[in-house]
Amino acid sequence: MSATTVARVRAPASRRTGWVFVGACCALIALALIALGSGRYPLSIAEVAAVLWDRVTGHAAASTSDAIVWQIRLPRVCVALLVGAALAAAGTAYQHLFRNPLVAPDTLGVSSGAALGAVLGIFLGAGFLAIEAAAFLGGLLAVGAVMLIAARLSAHEPLVTLILTGIVIASLLGAAISMFKYLADPYNQLPAITFWLMGSLAASSAQELGVLAPAVGVALAVLFALAWRINLLALPEDEARALGIDSGRLRLAVIAAATLATSASVAVSGIIGWVGLVVPHMARLIVGPEFSRLLPLAAVFGAAFMLAIDTLARTLASIEIPPGILTAVVGTPVFIALLARSRRS
Amino acid sequence: MLVVENLAFGFPSRRVGDHVTFALAPGETLALLGANGAGKTTLLRTLLGLLPPLAGRVAIDGAPIARFTPAERATRIAYVPQHHVPAYAFSVTDAVLMGRAGRIGTFARPGRADHAAAAEALATLGIGSLARRPVTEISGGERQLVMIARALAQQASIIVLDEPTASLDFGNRVRVLRELDRLRARGMTLLFSTHEPDQALVHADRALLLADGRPLALDAVGRALSAENIERLYGTPVRLVALDGNRYACVPDERRA
Numbered sequence: 001m002s003a004t005t006v007a008r009v010r011a012p013a014s015r016r017t018g019w020v021f022v023g024a025c026c027a028l029i030a031l032a033l034i035a036l037g038s039g040r041y042p043l044s045i046a047e048v049a050a051v052l053w054d055r056v057t058g059h060a061a062a063s064t065s066d067a068i069v070w071q072i073r074l075p076r077v078c079v080a081l082l083v084g085a086a087l088a089a090a091g092t093a094y095q096h097l098f099r100n101p102l103v104a105p106d107t108l109g110v111s112s113g114a115a116l117g118a119v120l121g122i123f124l125g126a127g128f129l130a131i132e133a134a135a136f137l138g139g140l141l142a143v144g145a146v147m148l149i150a151a152r153l154s155a156h157e158p159l160v161t162l163i164l165t166g167i168v169i170a171s172l173l174g175a176a177i178s179m180f181k182y183l184a185d186p187y188n189q190l191p192a193i194t195f196w197l198m199g200s201l202a203a204s205s206a207q208e209l210g211v212l213a214p215a216v217g218v219a220l221a222v223l224f225a226l227a228w229r230i231n232l233l234a235l236p237e238d239e240a241r242a243l244g245i246d247s248g249r250l251r252l253a254v255i256a257a258a259t260l261a262t263s264a265s266v267a268v269s270g271i272i273g274w275v276g277l278v279v280p281h282m283a284r285l286i287v288g289p290e291f292s293r294l295l296p297l298a299a300v301f302g303a304a305f306m307l308a309i310d311t312l313a314r315t316l317a318s319i320e321i322p323p324g325i326l327t328a329v330v331g332t333p334v335f336i337a338l339l340a341r342s343r344r345s
Numbered sequence: 346m347l348v349v350e351n352l353a354f355g356f357p358s359r360r361v362g363d364h365v366t367f368a369l370a371p372g373e374t375l376a377l378l379g380a381n382g383a384g385k386t387t388l389l390r391t392l393l394g395l396l397p398p399l400a401g402r403v404a405i406d407g408a409p410i411a412r413f414t415p416a417e418r419a420t421r422i423a424y425v426p427q428h429h430v431p432a433y434a435f436s437v438t439d440a441v442l443m444g445r446a447g448r449i450g451t452f453a454r455p456g457r458a459d460h461a462a463a464a465e466a467l468a469t470l471g472i473g474s475l476a477r478r479p480v481t482e483i484s485g486g487e488r489q490l491v492m493i494a495r496a497l498a499q500q501a502s503i504i505v506l507d508e509p510t511a512s513l514d515f516g517n518r519v520r521v522l523r524e525l526d527r528l529r530a531r532g533m534t535l536l537f538s539t540h541e542p543d544q545a546l547v548h549a550d551r552a553l554l555l556a557d558g559r560p561l562a563l564d565a566v567g568r569a570l571s572a573e574n575i576e577r578l579y580g581t582p583v584r585l586v587a588l589d590g591n592r593y594a595c596v597p598d599e600r601r602a
Contacts, residue, residue, distance in 0.1 A: 243444060
């Protein structure tokens with residue numbers, strides 16, 4: 001087999017993926033510039049670019065535009081990008097792991113666990129950082145419990161057992177959240193809990209970004225490093241093992257990384273559904289399921305999707321619309337269309 | 346060289362079979378036959394190192410299979426599943442490349458040599474033209490050939506096939522068996538399970554007959570697959586009809602039924 005034949009065999013898929021990826025990145029940058037200019041105090045793309053460039057080159061003037069872009073909008077845009085990329089990447093990983101394109105980061109109880117942690121923090125009147133830490137811990141504990149119980153129970157169908165355990169644990173955590181809402185002070189705590197559960201990026205600050213960025217960075221780095229191997233998790237267990245991988249350890253690593261990404265996002269933005277379900281599906285329709293090609297595109301799509309949603313959420317009406325409501329409004333029809341399309345083919 | 350000594354296999358809670366002893370020499374093809382539930386698949390899984398032996402020994406190249414890492418094991422023995430159900434629409438090339446997992450580092454991607462091995466495996470089976478098609482959109486027979494190509498790309502010394510033609514129509518069955526014969530002619534070591542005695546008679550050197558988890562016969566196909574043994578295995582009278590060449594058809598004997 002000559003080298004040229006090999007090159008011809010492998011080129012098309014990779015080249016197409018490359019172009020799609022470059023295009024998506026350009027769209028993402030354009031979208032970010034638009035998002036930075038949108039809001040109560042609108043700025044043109046040229047003004048945004050100038051303000052950004054002035055800081056980069058050290059010529060920053062203490063202008064209103066500078067303060068709005070750098071202190072208010074940029075942290076929020078960055079949080080939206082990271083949350084979107086994290087949820088989409090986690091969803092893509094879980095969907096490979098469970099060999100099911102319809103599962104979401106919520107499947108393992110991560111979102112519910114993180115939500116319970118945060119609700120507990122709000123209920124106890126904890127500070128901002130403590131609430132985030134509690135959400136993070138709740139997510140990890142929930143998935144830990146799910147995995148532990150599933151490992152004890154499973155013999156023949158480990159994945160089915162895992163999903164069922166996740167659903168059971170999630171509903172238990174949901175009940176616990178309801179209990180805290182019922183017990184909460186209806187004037188201060190209940191609104192705070194309810195708004196947080198709806199999901200919002202309104203409180204995004206540089207401080208939150210400092211918590212979110214390292215966690216998402218580590219999680220994405222692990223998934224990128226293992227990307228090709230994660231393909232084998234989409235095979236039946238016996239086949240993957242016969243092909244020479246330690247599927248148990250690989251699965252644990254992927255669950256840990258995807259859970260870190262999910263719970264860090266939930267800790268910062270509350271529960272924003274659909275991103276981890278719909279975005280991987282869209283990316284897969286374009287570049288196919290091969291994970292090392294799929295993951296980068298899903299992450300960029302997720303970032304763009306979340307940024308677009310958040311920008312709409314804060315500019316559509318005179319008050320902010322919770323982005324979780326928008327993702328549901330956008331996500332449901334897209335999902336039904338995807339389902340119809342996959343049924344046809 | 347696969348050596349199985351006094352093997353008991355099954356699950357910790359349920360023993361499926363025992364007293365299995367045989368050796369598979371390089372270049373040899375062994376057919377495994379048994380009624381439904383006789384333990385064929387469980388035995389194959391044990392040979393592949395996917396289930397630990399309950400007693401006895403499975404060794405490849407002189408070393409117990411449990412001593413190998415998964416990657417080492419994969420370079421020695423490959424597995425073609427009975428019926429591959431793809432979860433996602435991987436391209437045929439991507440599916441075959443997965444056969445290289447044991448030779449690709451944990452954090453690495455397939456390189457030039459891996460792509461070459463995958464392309465060669467597809468060419469060997471005459472399905473190079475499928476390379477870019479999604480595995481979800483090809484026929485069952487083609488998918489079975491893709492699974493065999495994946496095992497070839499694995500470059501293991503032994504290939505284990507679990508009922509390779511069970512879910513195929515007549516034409517695809519012939520096509521898969523023809524490719525298996527080619528691999529035999531090239532000196533590959535094969536072990537396949539089947540429900541069709543005449544398939545074993547034509548396409549294997551030796552046959553292992555498994556009844557309720559125990560070997561009923563282990564011999565050259567002509568001797569192991571006597572009408573008498575087949576009757577004992579499946580509990581129904583049969584007649585072996587000689588066709589041209591060294592082919593046989595195994596048909597139910599209605600006169601004695």
